[in-house]
Amino acid sequence: MTTMRPDTAQRPGPDTEQRVAGGVGDSPVRPDGTLKVKGEFAFSSDLWADDMLWGATLRSPHPRARIRGIDITGAVALPGVFAVLTHEDVPGAKTYGLEIRDQPVLAIGEVRYAGEPVAIVAADHPETARRAVARIAVDYEVLPPVVDADAALDPRSAQVHDRGNLLRHVPVRRGDPAVPAEVVVTGEYEVGMQDQAFLGPESGLAVPAEDGGVDLYVATQWLHVDQDQIAGCLGLPTSLVRLTLAGVGGAFGAREDLSMQVHACLLARHTGKPVKMVYGREESFYGHVHRHPARLRYEHGATRDGRLVYVRARIVLDGGAYASSSTAVCGNAATLGIGPYDVPNVVMDAYVAYTNNPPCGAMRGFGTVQACFAYESQMDKLAAAVGLHPVEVRLRNALTTGDRMPTGQLVEGPAPVAELLRRVRDAPDPPPRGTDPRLLPGGVSNTTHGESVVRGVGYAIGIKNVGFSEGFDDFATARVRLELVGGEPAVLVHSAAAEVGQGLVTVQAQIARTELGIAQVTVATADTTVGSAGSSSASRQTYLSGGAVRAACRAVRAALLARSGLPDARLVDGAAVSPAGEVPLVELLRAGPVEETVEWRHRPTSPLHPATGQGDAHVQYAFAAHRATVDVDTELGLVRVVELSTAQDVGRAVNPQAVQGQIQGGSAQGLGLALMEEIQVVDGLIRNPSFTDYLIPTILDMPPMRVEVLELADPYSPYGLRGVGEPPTISSTPAIVAAIRAATGKALARVPVRPEHITEGPQWTD
């Protein structure tokens, strides 16, 4: 193992940071905000081109079927229809995928999940396109689907693909696999299929170009990985497939895979006209990957005083029909699956299986959410078994700097697990239950006046890796240009980093202000004319693209100071200053702009050993803890979350307001998983593809939050920052369930918790 030294050149310091309003640590108004509050911000579904056509998709109604034939004649004959395409019309690679190119652009001979695209249509009106889709006749030979991940792993199971149903197995071994313990607690847990449920549907506009290429305006999380896959499927060089980020109405992982991108480009190239595609809400539920449902079996062994001796775990994730990012999700579940605890002996096996269920992939938390529900439930069980407070048992096992993960990786930098736990434990209690029925479980439904309502408090803490792991060459590119605009110095920051709502545009501008001391900063629209920024996922973009912007600014500053000709010059208050003299920036820029493009990397990670799971797989860890206070109507099984108190270490709050936004939003999505959010899949079919039946938290569901933000600098990261977006989603779910258990004594081994689990489910001690 190579021990990395902190890169001192990356550390913040008064010699490099310029004091300017709207810089790092401030919360300036987001540059896209004014357009957004005026309704003038162009989301991908708002785009328009003269003479454009509308695309629509025919999807399989069956989770598994052979296609005997496709008859498109009825659709082609419809006036207003310009193209009807099937897999035969895909000129390049017929399949794509983030990790394994196993997903057909359009089904080839068989379908593997209900909702799989089979054919696409372009027409002069969206209704015409939909009618044409309905006229395509597909002759299916329906086959029995593989709908259970455990059953899929049985060698006798039908195969979803011809290479077996095991998509990945990640073992992690540490210490003695057979060590005994004085106290043993076991549990089996289940996590339902959660949806990202972004509000802005999958959509975009593909415009054919005169050079034979295509320009695509689309809402995505990662322009360049889209570009690579689209170009491959179109049989074009990437230089002829140009992507520009259109307004993104939320992402949360669901835009890391392709949806309509290749389809719109195919139709545009086939018809020679711009083609717009917009999914409706129902189609959106079929149009993107979901969070992996999971079954998790855990055994925790401990001493009588609550110190963990071993953890043995088996996690089975349902990957659905195509690989998407399943292998990385499985890696996260395995490597982070015992939580932020120091455990000397670990036997962990995480599996992800192909099934004929909807494909699963990235969602906020990415493999750690499922595991955290299980390991935190286990910690509560252990606390009960040894007679300790739930927080105390966690404190006795809390991971800290200098400990090793089950992968053998040394935990460097701050790991304030114990501090975060103490903060939420010691937070003031929310007020006691009042008599207003609107504030009781059931709310305005007026289902109780307080009888049978019991309060409970629960705790949880989670751990997440920031950035891409396991040896992935993760980097981001940024271009920074400093020039005179109207006689004043102005900065243009250009990257391909996707603003998905999190506030990355603001952060990029803040970093440029801090590095160059110039207030006037513009962030250009993200596109593929600049190098890859990597994905807006894995809580990585402020770290990676922030690091790239900072590095590019420093390169600009160095070039500018060199231009001054002054020895050892520094940038101070808009001038190059050295003991030998001073030259104003404006003067230096009269010779022309200074522009630098930098590709920036964090420290490398390494792959996991295939048999032992050992390796320095992750670049940074992030932690958050929650305390949930709930009122439960034990007769009706209704829950009201009264308060969430959270503490999270963000290293440095580059934008405190955006940090709040991430913590509130992430906690809400965890609340959703705890209490209401599940895609109901029955025999491979989604039964609730609407916001009527797939419930996401409303303003009434979301309680007041008490948020404590710690800023313990990571010595390796830009400004010491730590990824913020995912940790709040991870620990809020188990904290809420723990609170319901505390109120009811029920086992609640599955999320989301349903009323019947509370009214009729087994007791915790059963």
Next chain:
Amino acid sequence: MSRTHLIRLTVNRVPRQVEVTPRHMLLDLLRDDLGLTGTKACCLVGECGACTVSLDGRIVNSCLVLAVEADGAEVTTIEGLATDGHLTRLQQAFLDEGAVQCGYCTPGQVMAARDLLAHNPHPTTAEIREGLAGNLCRCSCYAQIIAAVSAAAAEEEK
């Protein structure tokens, strides 16, 4: 194609005449016929509030109102709030309080909050929650939205 109807309505103080089919929704009229894309298409079944507009002084989910029902009506959309480029206090408060992230729900939130303040200039937190219960925000800026509405109400008082 089915028969169309000519309807007349006022949108953001501008009189308009539009040919619509009987099945088209007010949402389609605004977005596709008038190009007012600030009103968002989202759940399409009246659950999320992203398409909220004001129709004759009452807010509606425009995905649930037939376009023909708006014949003769006065409609205000998010594009009709700012005057001469100046944001309303409410819009400014959404910006200042960090109540805008992805922004997809923002037009509906602002329209619903505007209606709430019109009927109740000084709402309590509980009243704000109830008033905006029909508007989903997946980024979950709910605390920030409450702060924004409270701030706009307080500003109004000054």
